[in-house]
Amino acid sequence: xxxxxxxxxxxxxxxxxxxxxxxxxxxxxxxxESFKNASGFLEFKHLKRPSCLILDIKLPDxxxxxxxxxxxxxxxxxxxxxxxxxxNIPMSVKGIKGGAVDFLPKPITEKKLIKxxxxxxxxxxxxxxxxxxxxxxxxxxxxxxxxxxxxxxxxAREMLSKQIASRLGTSLxxxxxxRARVMKKMxxxxxxxxxxLARKAGIIPPLK
Amino acid sequence: MNGRAKSRTGKIKMKxxxxxxxxxxxxxxxxxxxxxxxxxxxxxxxxxKNGAEKQLEFEEQIHILTKALASIDEGIxxxxxxxxxxxxxxxxxxxxxxxxxxxxxxxxRNYFHLYGNKMDSSILDxxxxxxxxxxxAAGMMLEFQENGAKHWNLLRITPVKGAGDGVTxxxxxxxxxxxxxxxxxxIVRQRESLLHVxxxxxxxxxxxxxxxxxxxxxxxxxxxxxxxxxxxxxxEPEIEEILSHIISDNQRAAQVIKxxxxxxxxxxxxxxxLDINEVVRETTELISTDASVRKVSVTLALESALPPVKGDxxxxxxxxxxxxxxxxxxxxxxxxxxxxxxxxxLKGSGSIIAEVKDTGCGIPEENMPKLSKRFFxxxxxxxxxxxxxxxxxxxxxxxxxxxxxxxxxxxxxxxTLPAGENNNP
Numbered sequence: 001x002x003x004x005x006x007x008x009x010x011x012x013x014x015x016x017x018x019x020x021x022x023x024x025x026x027x028x029x030x031x032x033e034s035f036k037n038a039s040g041f042l043e044f045k046h047l048k049r050p051s052c053l054i055l056d057i058k059l060p061d062x063x064x065x066x067x068x069x070x071x072x073x074x075x076x077x078x079x080x081x082x083x084x085x086x087x088n089i090p091m092s093v094k095g096i097k098g099g100a101v102d103f104l105p106k107p108i109t110e111k112k113l114i115k116x117x118x119x120x121x122x123x124x125x126x127x128x129x130x131x132x133x134x135x136x137x138x139x140x141x142x143x144x145x146x147x148x149x150x151x152x153x154x155x156a157r158e159m160l161s162k163q164i165a166s167r168l169g170t171s172l173x174x175x176x177x178x179r180a181r182v183m184k185k186m187x188x189x190x191x192x193x194x195x196x197l198a199r200k201a202g203i204i205p206p207l208k
Numbered sequence: 209m210n211g212r213a214k215s216r217t218g219k220i221k222m223k224x225x226x227x228x229x230x231x232x233x234x235x236x237x238x239x240x241x242x243x244x245x246x247x248x249x250x251x252x253x254x255x256x257k258n259g260a261e262k263q264l265e266f267e268e269q270i271h272i273l274t275k276a277l278a279s280i281d282e283g284i285x286x287x288x289x290x291x292x293x294x295x296x297x298x299x300x301x302x303x304x305x306x307x308x309x310x311x312x313x314x315x316x317r318n319y320f321h322l323y324g325n326k327m328d329s330s331i332l333d334x335x336x337x338x339x340x341x342x343x344x345a346a347g348m349m350l351e352f353q354e355n356g357a358k359h360w361n362l363l364r365i366t367p368v369k370g371a372g373d374g375v376t377x378x379x380x381x382x383x384x385x386x387x388x389x390x391x392x393x394x395i396v397r398q399r400e401s402l403l404h405v406x407x408x409x410x411x412x413x414x415x416x417x418x419x420x421x422x423x424x425x426x427x428x429x430x431x432x433x434x435x436x437x438x439x440x441x442x443x444e445p446e447i448e449e450i451l452s453h454i455i456s457d458n459q460r461a462a463q464v465i466k467x468x469x470x471x472x473x474x475x476x477x478x479x480x481x482l483d484i485n486e487v488v489r490e491t492t493e494l495i496s497t498d499a500s501v502r503k504v505s506v507t508l509a510l511e512s513a514l515p516p517v518k519g520d521x522x523x524x525x526x527x528x529x530x531x532x533x534x535x536x537x538x539x540x541x542x543x544x545x546x547x548x549x550x551x552x553x554l555k556g557s558g559s560i561i562a563e564v565k566d567t568g569c570g571i572p573e574e575n576m577p578k579l580s581k582r583f584f585x586x587x588x589x590x591x592x593x594x595x596x597x598x599x600x601x602x603x604x605x606x607x608x609x610x611x612x613x614x615x616x617x618x619x620x621x622x623x624t625l626p627a628g629e630n631n632n633p
Contacts, residue, residue: 014424020431027438085423107427107462110434 006121007049009078010034011041011067012056017106021054021113028114030121036060038067046076050128052101052120054113057084068100077127079120083108137201143185151178152186156198283307283361283382285319286368289339290376293318297377306361306382319380323351335365342367342375349382360389399494406526410593412472419465426465430458477520477604481628484517484524484560485510488550491528495536502546504539506532509551515627517560523601524625530594531564531621538568538619555624559607563622570613579611598623 008030012018015036022032031049035041038061041053057064064082071078079101101123102116144152147168154164165175188194198204277284283303287294299307299314307314307322314322320332331347338345346364362383370376437451492506499506517524532548539546549565571579575586579595595611602609607624614620 014428016428017424017431020428020435023435024431024438027435085420085427106423107430107458109430109459110438113431 004049005029005031006124007031007033007047007051008117008121009041009044009046009051009053011036011038011053011059011064012083013037013058013060014056017056021108024110024113025054025117028117030117038062038064038070041067042070042074046078050121050125051078052117052124053078053080054117055080055082057082077124077131079123079127081113081116081120134200137186137197140186140197141201141203144182148178148182148185151175152182152194152198153203155179155182155191156195156204158191158195281384283380283384285314285380285382287319287378287380288376289378294320294339296322303382306359306384331363335363338365339367339378348385358386359384360386395493395496398490402494402522402525402529405522406529406597408472409526409597413593413597415468415472419469423462423465426458426462430455430462433458477523479518479520481516482519482521482524484514484552484562484625485512487521487524488528488552488562491525491532492550494525494529495532498536499548502536502539504536504546504548506548506550509549511551511553514552514554514560515558515629517605517625518628519605519625520601524605527598527601527623528562528564530598534594534621535564535566535568535619538566538570540568542568542617544617554627558627559624560627561622561624563620565614565618565620567614567616567618570617570619571611573613576611 008025010018010021010025010032011034012021013036018034018036022034025032031047033044033047035044038059055064055067059067062070064080068080071080081102081104082100083104083106085106101120102112104112104116141149141152150168151164154167159167161175161179162172164179165172168175183189183194186194186197188197195204199206277298277300280300281302283306284298284300285296285303286298288297295316296314296319297316299311304311304314309322320336323332331349334347335345344364344366346362349361349363351359351361362385363380364382365378365380367375368377368379433451433454437448437455440448440451442448488508488510492508495506528550532550535548539548545567547567549563551563551565553561555561571586599609602623602625606626609621609623611619611621
C-alpha cells in the first residue's frame with residue numbers, strides 16, 4: 001500500500017462487517033479508515049486524498065441519509081456507496097438523488113464492491129481536480145487589488161476598455177494598465193482564458 | 209125525587225161503592241203483580257243485554273286475536289297432541305310463508321312432516337321429546353330453501369292446557385333470525401380477517417427482523433471469504449476452492465432470505481379519509497363477544513363532529529385491536545371493576561387523539577423503557593410484536609403513540625393522528 005493510496009472510509013455499526021469489508025478493500029490496495037457510527041466519521045480529520053465512503057444506511061446514532069445531508073452542509077464532498085440490509089427502494093432513490101454513487105444490498109459481492117469503490121474514487125479525483133483548480137484561481141484572485149478585481153469582472157463580462165473607463169470614471173490609459181496587471185496576476189494568456197477563469201471562480205455565471 | 213126512590217138509589221150507590229172498592233183492591237194487587245213481572249222482565253232483559261254485550265266483546269277479542277296472529281311476522285301454529293299424528297289445527301300466514309306450504313297443505317297434517325328434509329332434524333327430535341314430557345322447548349333451526357338460500361329460525365313451543373287439567377295442544381312460535389345471524393357471522397368474518405392480517409403482520413415483522421439479523425453475519429462471512437480468496441491469489445488452489453464453496457453457499461442463503469422478504473412484503477396501506485369514531489365503533493363490535501366472555505365492560509366516549517383522519521382502515525383497526533387485547537390481558541387478574549374506556553378527542557393543533565384506558569394491572573415502571581423494543585414481552589405466550597407494530601403503524605400515519613400508567617389503576621395508551629382537511633370523508 002503506497003502512502004498516497006486512496007482512502008476508503010467505512011461506517012457500519014456491525015464490527016464483523018466493518019472488519020471483513022476493511023480486509024477486502026485493503027486487499028485492493030486502498031487505505032481504510034472505519035467507524036462504528038456517523039459521529040466517529042464526522043470527527044475524523046479527513047485525509048486530502050481521493051476517497052470514498054462505504055456507508056450503512058442504518059446506523060445507531062443517525063441514519064446514513066442524514067449523514068449524507070450533514071456532509072453536504074459541511075462541504076465534505078466524498079462520494080458515498082450506501083450498503084443496506086433492506087434494499088429499501090424509496091430510500092435508495094432518495095440517496096441517489098442526494099448524490100450517492102451506488103446502492104449495494106447486503107451481502108455485498110466483492111466484484112460489485114470493488115467496482116463501486118473504483119468509480120467513487122475516480123469521481124472524487126475529478127471532483128478534487130476541479131476543486132484544486134478553483135482553489136488556485138481563488139488564490140490568484142486574492143492577489144488582486146479591489147480596483148483590479150472590478151476591472152477583472154468587467155473585462156470578463158466582455159466590456160471594452162473604453163466602456164470600463166467611462167463606467168469607473170477614469171482614463172482609458174489607467175484601465176489598460178489595470179487590465180495588463182490582471183492578465184499577469186491571473187496568469188491568463190488571452191481574453192478567452194481570463195473569461196474561463198472568471199467563470200470557474202463563479203465571478204460570472206457558468207455557460208449553459 | 210121521593211124519599212123511597214132516594215133510599216133505593218142510595219142503596220144502589222152503596223152497593224156500587226162496595227163493589228168498586230172491592231174492584232180497586234183487586235186492581236191494586238194486579239197492578240203490583242204486573243209491576244213485579246215488569247221488574248223481573250227488566251232484570252232479565254238487563255241480564256240478557258249484558259250477556260249479549262259480553263258476547264260481542266268476546267267476539268271482538270277473538271277477532272282481534274285472530275287478526276293479530278295473522279298479521280304478525282312470527283310464524284305461529286297450534287298442534288293438537290291428543291291425536292296420534294299431531295295435526296296442525298292453526299297456522300298463521302307467516303308460518304305458511306316460512307314453510308312454503310298453503311293453509312290447506314298444513315292444516316290437519318302431521319306437524320313433523322311439514323319440513324320435509326330441508327333442514328337438520330335434531331331440533332325436531334328435541335321437540336318430539338319435549339311433547340312427550342309435556343314440556344316447552346326452544347332451539348335453532350337451519351333451513352335450506354329450494355333456491356339454496358339458508359334461513360335461520362328460532363323455534364319455541366309451549367304446552368297449552370285444555371278445559372281439563374291435561375295438556376291438549378302446543379303453540380309454536382317460529383322467528384326468522386336470519387338477518388341477526390348474518391350480522392353475527394359478518395362480525396365473526398371481519399374479526400377473523402383482521403386477526404389474519406394481524407398474524408401476517410406479526411409474522412412479516414418477525415421475519416423481517418430475523419432476516420436482518422441473519423443477513424448481517426452473512427455479509428461479513430461473504431466479505432471475509434472473498435478477502436481471503438484474494439489474499440491467497442492462486443497460491444493455495446485447494447483452500448481457494450473451499451472458499452468458493454463458502455461464497456456460493458453464502459449467496460444461496462442470502463437468496464433464501466431475499467425470497468422470504470419479498471414473500472412477506474407489507475402491502476401498501478390504503479390511505480383514505482376516515483371517521484375515527486366509526487373505526488373505533490367497528491373495532492368495538494369485533495371485540496364485544498370477547499369482552500363479555502372476559503367480563504370486561506367497554507365504554508365509548510367519542511367526541512362528535514371530529515374532522516376526518518387520513519389512514520388505512522384495517523391498519524387502524526389493527527392498532528386498536530392490539531391495544532384493546534393488551535388491556536384484556538392486563539385485566540385478566542383484576543378483581544375490582546374490569547373496565548376499558550375508548551375515547552377520541554380533538555387535540556388543539558389539528559390532530560386527533562384516540563385513547564384506550566383500562567383498569568388493569570398497569571406496567572411496572574422498570575418495564576416502561578423496554579416497551580418500545582421489539583420482542584420485549586411480559587406475557588408468557590407473547591411475541592412482543594403487538595405494541596411495536598402498533599407504534600410503527602401510527603408513525604406511518606404521521607402520528608405518535610404514548611403509554612402511561614394511570615394515577616389510579618391501569619394504563620392509558622394514546623395515539624395521535626393528523627386531522628385531515630377533507631370535510632366529506
